[in-house]
Amino acid sequence: MQKTWYLFLIIYTLFYLESVSQNLILSIKGENETETxxxxxxxxxxxxxxxxSLKNENSLTKKNLAKLGYIENKIWELKKxxxxxxxxxxxxKKKFDSLYIFYDNKKIDSSTLNLISNQVNTNYFVLKFQNIEQALYTLNTELSKKGFPFSKVKLSNLEIKxxxxxxxxxTTGNLIEKRRINKIVSKGYEKFPKSFTHHYLKIRxxxxxxxxxxxxxxxxxxNLRFAKEVKPPEVLFLKDSTTLYLYLEKSKSNNFDGFLGFGTNEETNKLEFDGYLNLNLNNNLNFGETFSLLYKSDENDQKTFEVNTELPYLFNSPxxxxxxxxxxxxxxxFTTVNQNAKFHYQLNSSNKIFIGVTTTESNNTLANNNSLTINDYTTTQYNLAYQFIKPQYNNLLFPIQSRIYFETGLGSRISDTDKKKQSQFLFDLMKIVNFNTKNSLFLKTTGKALISDNYFDNELLRFGGINSLRGFEENSLNATFFAVLNTEYRYQLNNTTYIHSILDxxxxENNIQNNRNTLFSYGIGLAILTKSGVLKLNYANSKNENKPFKLANSKVHISLIANF
Structure with a gap:
């Protein structure tokens, strides 16, 4: 009997709650079918x-009708x-289509009003009723941009014409004194370069x-390597001044990049090693400057030494x-020395344009100087370049999301025998296509062309290796024109590790040897983010269309990019 009573109580409670929580239906009609x-x-x-909730919705509908021009609409009744x-x-009731708004042209100029109305006169402008709310919001925003952060606009003296x-x-309020930035303070990174605030952020x-x-x-x-924002900017308003506070933090932006490669020499069948060291220093003087040093030595008895520096915003100029x-x-x-000087202008945080000059001097160092393809020469070229970079520095595994670089150069080469006009063209494009958080596709294409009536062996373009066409020896390929496509399908195992394919x-084209060749390489790779930096291990095998596949052509590359 007691169980039956409990069951009856539960059923009654459920039905009661159902009846209490029953939804209410609102139906709004007009005076006639047209109004409905x-x-x-x-x-x-x-x-x-x-x-x-039902009554609030009824009132909201009345307000929405007023915004459309039915400002005299009236709720007759709400009945159950x-x-x-x-x-x-x-x-x-009747609908009003337009509103003629009279204004003080000493406080608001017509150019601002042109943003919200296409009918602006000396002392009034016209708005459609459905645009009034958005127009007033836009007007208030524009006044704020002009230095009136406390501006208020509203309509008064409404009359039926x-x-x-x-x-x-x-009616406008708080437009008496325009606010301008009087002082900019960097908190957390007090030595943040002022030139970057002025020219890079364009805050002055x-x-x-x-x-x-x-x-x-x-x-x-x-988009900067050496600094980041830790919280949004704040402002201090005093009676006669406005101080802007930027909350910044200096980031670790130096890195050391090196790799070790080894493979089997086809002629001697001995294991040979090659590698390079690349040091990049960034903003160590709190000027935003960069300095890089590269030293590379490979198994072809080739040595490269390179120094680069960038000094931005000279004398606080753009x-x-x-x-x-x-x-x-x-x-x-032979030995070849290249010297390059470029001036750049940063259009915005991602885009730069360059103009400069490159001089090259190459000397034949053979004891018996009878070579027909290696000659002493000097060149002078005038360069024009464009660069676009979209970084994602918060991602240590993939710090660059996309990059575009084009450069062209015009000049002449002077040798003991003649003087020839020459031109060069270079491109470097890179993009990461993210499918989801774990899968992505890396695409990179690079190329360079040297255009001349004739060529010397010591001016040929050299490529191949871990940063170019993987699976080939460093700088082992010589050309007057080359193009390389690197692809990687990447799968991120976790936040610190990913594996990838290698398909290059x-x-x-080598016009000295009248050679045209298509090259391929394929393999696999692994990258791990360690406390020291990003450790990369690549295994790749190379092949060209004129030679069969050989396991001995495989290359193993180990590199470490350490940030400090």
């Missing part, structure tokens, strides 16, 4: 949990038709204050300079 269709067209919520349904009747038109006056003293614009600009700090020195020595055959292809 207009009300239905704006849409309103018909199902409600309680009576208060049955246990769960309520019917509201709204009389729309005729059947479809209203007149009103625009005495410019009109607008916090939204400033926050958009400081987001560009994510102009920077890039300087480089490269020395290449080929066994006892290349094409070269």
């Amino acid at each position: 269709r207009i009300i239905d067209s704006i849409g309103y919520l018909k199902t409600h949990k309680d009576l208060e 038709t049955n246990d769960s349904t309520f019917q509201s009747t709204i009389h729309l 005729n059947k479809t038109t209203l007149h009103a006056h625009l 003293r005495n410019q009109d204050f607008d916090i939204n614009t400033i926050r958009t600009k400081t987001e560009q700090l994510s 102009i920077g300079v890039n300087l480089s020195l490269r020395i290449f020595r080929k066994d006892s055959s 292809s290349g094409y070269l």
Whole structure:
């Protein structure tokens, strides 16, 4: 008997709760079918949990109708038709299409009003009723951008002029004193280069204050290696000054890159080693400068020494300079020295343009100087270049999301025998296509062309190796034109490890040897983010169309990129 009573109580409670929580239905009608269709067209919520929600929706519908121009609309009645349904009747009355707004042209200029209206006169402008709310918001935002962060705009003295038109006056508040940035303070990284604030972020003293614009600009700090934003900027308003505070932190931006490669020499069948060291120093003087040093030695008895430096925003100007020195020595055959100077202008955080000059001097170092293909020469070329970089420095495994670099050069080569006009073209494109958090595709294509009437062996373009066409020896391929496509399908095992495929292809032309060749390499790779940096292990095998596949052509590359 007791169990039956409990069961009865449970069933009763469930049915009671169901009846209490029954939804209410709202139906809004107009005075006629035309008005009802207009009300239905704006849409309103018909199902409600309680009576208060239903009444609020009824009032909201009345306001939405007013925004469309039915400013005289009136709710006649809200009545209950049955246990769960309520019917509201709204009389729309006449619709006003336009609002003529009179303004003070000493406070607001017509160029600002042109952003919100296509009918702007000396002392009034015209708005469609459905655009009024958005137009006033836009107007207030524009006034804030012009240095009036506390501006307020509203309409007053609303008058009916005729059947479809209203007149009103625009009232503006807090436009007496324009706010400008008087001082910029970097907190956390007090020695942040002021030139980057001025030219890179484009935040300057005495410019009109607008916090939204400033926050958009400081987001560009994510594109810098040596600094990051730790929290959004803040501002201190005093009676006669405005101070902007940027909250920054200096990042570790130096890195050391090196690799060790080994493979079997086809002629001697002995194990041979090659490798390089690459040191990059960034912003150690708190100037935003970069310095890099590269030393490379490979099994072909080739040695490369290269130094590069970039000095941005010289003398607090938008102009920077890039300087480089490269020395290449080929066994006892020749030595080539390249010197390069470029001036660059940073258009924004991602884009740069360059203009500069490159001089090259090459000397035949053979004891018996009778070579027809190795000659002493000097060249001077004038260069024009463009660079785009989209970084993702918060991702230590893949710090660059995309990159574009084009360079062209025009000049002449002078040798003992003649003087020839020459031109060069270089491109370097890279993109990571992210399918999801674990799978991505890495694509990179590079190429270079030397255009001349004739060529010397010691001016040929040299490529191949871990940073070019993998599976081939470093700088073992010589060409007057080459193009390389690197691809990797990457699978990220976790936040610190990924494996990838290696599938590279290349094409070269050597006009000295009248050689055209298609090259391939394929293999697998592993990358691990350690406390010291990113450790990479690649295994690749090379093949060209004129030679069969050989296991002995395989190369194992080990590299470590350490940040400090």
